[in-house]
Amino acid sequence: MRQSLTLALAAAAVFALLAGGASAQSFEGRKKCSSCHKSQAESWGQTAHAKAMESLKPNAKAEAKKKAKLDPKKDYTKDKDCVGCHVDGWGKEGGYTIADPSKFTTGVGCESCHGPGSKFRGIHRKAGASFEKSKKTTPRKTLADAGQDFSFEERCNACHLNYKGSPWKGAKEPYTPYTPEVDKKYTFDFKKYVKDVKAMHEHYKLDGTFEGDPKFEFHDEFQASAKVGEKGSED
Ligand code: HEC
Ligand code: HEC
Ligand code: HEC
Numbered sequence: 001m002r003q004s005l006t007l008a009l010a011a012a013a014v015f016a017l018l019a020g021g022a023s024a025q026s027f028e029g030r031k032k033c034s035s036c037h038k039s040q041a042e043s044w045g046q047t048a049h050a051k052a053m054e055s056l057k058p059n060a061k062a063e064a065k066k067k068a069k070l071d072p073k074k075d076y077t078k079d080k081d082c083v084g085c086h087v088d089g090w091g092k093e094g095g096y097t098i099a100d101p102s103k104f105t106t107g108v109g110c111e112s113c114h115g116p117g118s119k120f121r122g123i124h125r126k127a128g129a130s131f132e133k134s135k136k137t138t139p140r141k142t143l144a145d146a147g148q149d150f151s152f153e154e155r156c157n158a159c160h161l162n163y164k165g166s167p168w169k170g171a172k173e174p175y176t177p178y179t180p181e182v183d184k185k186y187t188f189d190f191k192k193y194v195k196d197v198k199a200m201h202e203h204y205k206l207d208g209t210f211e212g213d214p215k216f217e218f219h220d221e222f223q224a225s226a227k228v229g230e231k232g233s234e235d
């Protein structure tokens with residue numbers, strides 16, 4: 001009896017560990033990211049990504065809606081064919097839901113590009129503390145293993161190249177109404193767009209807490225001209 005109880009407890013512990021491992025890579029919203037990375041958060045707040053939900057409101061961007069044969073008077077903010085690409089983590093654990101919307105996942109935020117942060121942001125905190133204390137660096141690989149994205153392109157594609165006849169192989173419904181066919185200006189060019197600080201955020205100098213691969217292909221280029229920013233802490 002006692003033994004089977006021990007076994008049951010052990011099984012429960014293993015299950016919790018596995019479930020914890022899976023849920024550890026869930027979306028959390030941008031509250032914590034923003035309190036440590038104040039300058040990026042402020043700059044991001046000025047972008048179209050930050051205001052993406054606004055575009056789904058009635059009468060917003062009326063001309064652009066007419067052009068894509070949408071109804072400018074309609075409220076699309078609760079439409080499941082629309083919100084997925086105008087929020088963080090749609091359909092993913094911890095991500096935005098229509099039933100219980102969080103302001104920290106409304107709009108296209110940090111985790112839509114950098115990956116779901118519940119697990120890797122804790123590594124940022126620890127790595128930051130040991131770098132401050134003794135200049136000890138941490139390999140980027142530990143971040144990648146915890147779900148942080150260092151290539152971005154597939155994430156952008158999932159929203160920007162998701163339409164019928166797209167050159168991107170992953171395309172599936174619901175599609176974006178804004179395709180190159182509607183207007184050439186909607187043609188997505190990753191290498192050009194990812195350098196647009198008005199659409200991502202301004203870049204700020206890093207101390208070099210993390211090193212090694214995988215490093216983003218334009219990381220050094222961005223850092224070479226990065227500004228001096230303001231940091232913060234989780235609290
Ligand atoms: C979750 C979906 C999503 C992801 C991921 C995403 N975007 Fe966007 N992006 C949007 C939406 C929606 C808009 C339009 C926002 C609005 O005006 O309502 C937009 C707007 C933009 C714009 C501005 C276009 C303009 O008219 O000024 C650029 C540039 C851009 N994205 C590039 C990127 C790049 C590069 C990536 C990847 C690093 C990326 N996006 C990731 C959904 C996404
Ligand atoms: C598969 C992802 C996706 C879906 C689904 C989606 N959008 Fe978007 N939406 C985007 C992207 C990406 C952009 C930015 C396009 C660009 O500027 O290149 C965008 C931009 C917009 C814009 C701004 C266009 C402009 O020129 O300023 C509006 C308005 C908009 N979407 C409304 C909607 C509505 C309404 C729906 C549902 C009927 C919808 N979207 C569904 C990805 C999506
Ligand atoms: C549309 C995509 C996108 C969004 C949204 C986004 N970022 Fe970034 N971010 C990038 C790209 C691309 C880089 C460059 C990566 C590199 O140089 O290694 C970057 C770099 C960074 C860096 C490294 C230092 C720097 O300034 O370049 C930090 C920190 C950062 N982002 C934090 C954030 C935070 C916090 C948010 C949300 C408030 C956010 N990002 C939202 C795309 C995005």
Ligand code: HEC
Nearest residue numbers: 032033036110114117121124125128206207208209210234
């Ligand atoms: C407790 C504070 C804290 C939190 C929370 C946090 N970070 Fe960081 N982050 C750091 C520190 C410290 C560094 C190292 C900065 C340096 O080297 O100057 C860092 C580095 C980064 C980098 C640069 C990685 C590289 O390639 O060198 C990115 C991108 C980033 N953070 C994004 C995020 C995102 C997105 C979130 C939310 C999911 C987040 N951070 C949450 C403290 C934090």
